[in-house]
Amino acid sequence: MxxxxxxxxxxxxxxxxxxxxxxxxxxxxxxxxxxxxxxxxxxxxxxxxxxxxxxxxxxxxxxxxxxxxxxxxxxxxxxxxxxxxxxxxxxxxxxxxxxxxxxxxxxxxxxxxxxxxxxxxxxxxxxxxxxxxxxxxxxxxxxxxxxxxxxxxxxxxxxxxxxxxxxxxxxxxxxxxxxxxxxxxxxxxxxxxxxFLPNAVINEFNLSNNFFIFLLEIGMWTLITGGIVLVSQGIRRIPVQYAKRVVGRKVYGGTTQYLPIRVNAAGVMPIIFAQSIMFIPSTVAAFFPDSPFMQNLGSWFSDISGVGYSVVFFLMTFFFTYFYTAITVNPKEMADTMKRQGGFIPGIRPGKQTSEFIDNILTRVTLPGSIFLGFVAILPAFAMQAGVSQGFAMFFGGTSLLILVQVTLDTLQQIESHLLMRHYDGFMKSGKMRGRRG
CATH class of the missing domain: 1.10.3370.10 (SecY subunit domain)
Structure with a gap:
């Protein structure tokens, strides 16, 4: 402290x-x-x-x-x-x-x-x-x-x-x-x-009949937040060797650097996409109040704590994680940039083989990230099934908690950079924030 x-x-x-x-x-x-x-x-x-x-x-x-x-x-x-x-x-x-x-x-x-x-x-x-x-x-x-x-x-x-x-x-x-x-x-x-967070915590405290249960909920919330921080910071480092080159009297290159592949390269966008689509049936059903089928469909998609809703939500988050990662991360562009700068992955030929190697690594690394992201998306449903009020349960996972964690980490890294640039110790002297590692 x-x-x-x-x-x-x-x-x-x-x-x-x-x-x-x-x-x-x-x-x-x-x-x-x-x-x-x-x-x-x-x-x-x-x-x-x-x-x-x-x-x-x-x-x-x-x-x-x-x-x-x-x-x-x-x-x-x-x-x-x-x-x-x-x-x-x-x-x-x-x-x-x-x-x-x-x-x-x-x-x-x-x-x-x-x-x-x-x-x-x-x-x-x-x-x-x-x-x-x-x-x-x-x-x-x-x-x-x-x-x-x-x-x-x-x-x-x-x-x-x-x-x-x-x-x-x-x-x-x-x-x-x-x-x-x-x-x-x-x-x-x-x-x-x-x-929304203060009111959600106060309402949960007022609705809780047992103070110990309330402290247990806060403890679980803290553990979940820590897990999200861990996965958000997780990267797979690919070693990249740069060849030596002589410019004038100076020698450049000849060093080993790392190409970071994030476990959760898609960030919070897959959950936002999935959740937006999950709300469409219930929204459309509101325009057909006389249709029993549409009302039943809307009720099914409105029950965010239901098993069926959670399964569909998990699968859609899993799909959009791969979809958004494929759009935002371009292995071919990485390989071309590396080749222009004289870099290569040891044991892998530059060009197409490097692109395929990065793509295979990205596919394997994204698998645990997509599973974790899908699990985080449906955590509020588990929290509501356990007796947590809906307002506070929304902060046990899903879009809100992911945004809070990732934006906070990004802001702390910027503050950390300002402090280290002026020879002050940052928030975490022995931590593993990406800004400090860099």
Whole structure:
């Protein structure tokens, strides 16, 4: 504990790091205030009563967690940063199949700037379309309650406000990344998720009849978090030998480095894809209240603690882990880059054999990662079966816990780099964070 306290004191000794952290916290406050500013023309009291009756479950509840409660509260940041995430995923997927985007990826910094600009334009287009649906749902939703006070021009004003809000949140994320600490977009999502954690813990404590059981739940939660940290940091290192080359009077190369292959190269995206698809049947079923088949189908996909739901969710997460890894990690590109730089894997010929070797390693390493990710995805179902309340069970695994762990690790690595650069000890003097190993 003394070493941890010393690390926190060192943070405040570094003026640049202190300013970055305070700047980031200030933008967090602005973001959280926007979540409580209701859209013009919406009766906030009636809306809260409707949300209390619906319980915030299903797809809307899932989206609400990512924006810190602004979605169900009809805040000006109701769509949050999610349209930007959607646009970024689309651009990333197109970069794997569209030649134009593949060319931009090879152009270095200039290509990244162009792709960022295209992502911003696509974000505005996606936000405009989503805000139209959001406004229509508020005005003509099947709640049976008049949520909108002044329906005149409500859709137009809502589209303008929500689009402006998303663009502003996107700007906040970019400011955090450039002038603050950590990845701004990821941190804004994390702050929205953390906003639900205190209430979930307090409600679980109030509902628990035994204090020992509550402490046991906290202990299990800590162990699960530690396991996710371990797998998130897990890598398979492939040795790469670089040949010696003489440039002038200096000799370069001749050293052995390592190509890191992550156990969980796909990150949290497979669970997000799988969970989004799992919510589609129940959402579609809501539009067919007179169809017994659709209602039964919707009920089956709404029972997130059921065995059938968990099995399908596990298999979809397993599939999307391999799918997303295949899209984002390109063994052929790794092999070509290694060949251009004069590197080779000992015992493997450069070129096609190197690409096949990396692909085989990636396939084998992804198998335990995909199984673990699928298990993490269905952990909330096990927690609910064990008696944990649904609100707190969502933090036992799934999207929320993975995002919290990975974003926290990324932010700590950046803080660690600032401290080590100024000859201070980081958070973990004997730890194995990738930033310190590097």
């Amino acid at each position: 003394a070493g941890l306290a010393e690390s926190f004191r060192n943070i405040w000794k570094v003026e640049e790091l202190r300013k970055r952290i305070l700047y980031t916290l200030g933008l967090f406050v602005i973001y959280r205030i926007g979540a409580y500013v209701t859209l013009p023309g919406v009766d906030a009291q009636v809306l809260s009563e409707v949300n209390a009756q619906s319980g915030g479950a299903g797809l809307f509840g899932f989206l609400d967690m990512f924006v810190g409660g602004a979605f169900l509260q009809a805040g000006i940041f109701a769509l949050g940063i999610m349209p930007y995430i959607t646009a970024a995923i689309i651009i990333q997927l197109m970069g794997a199949v569209v030649p134009y985007f593949q060319k931009l990826k090879r152009e270095g910094e200039e290509g990244r700037r162009k792709m960022t600009q295209i992502t911003r334009y696509l974000t505005v287009a996606i936000t405009s379309l989503q805000s139209i649906g959001y406004a229509i749902n508020l005005q003509y939703g099947a709640t049976g309650t008049a949520i909108v006070i002044g329906p005149t021009w409500f859709v137009v004003t809502t589209v303008i406000v929500l689009t402006s809000g998303t663009v502003f949140v996107m700007w906040l994320g970019e400011r955090i990344s450039e002038d603050g600490i950590g990845n701004g977009i990821s941190l804004l999502i994390t702050i929205g998720i953390i906003a």
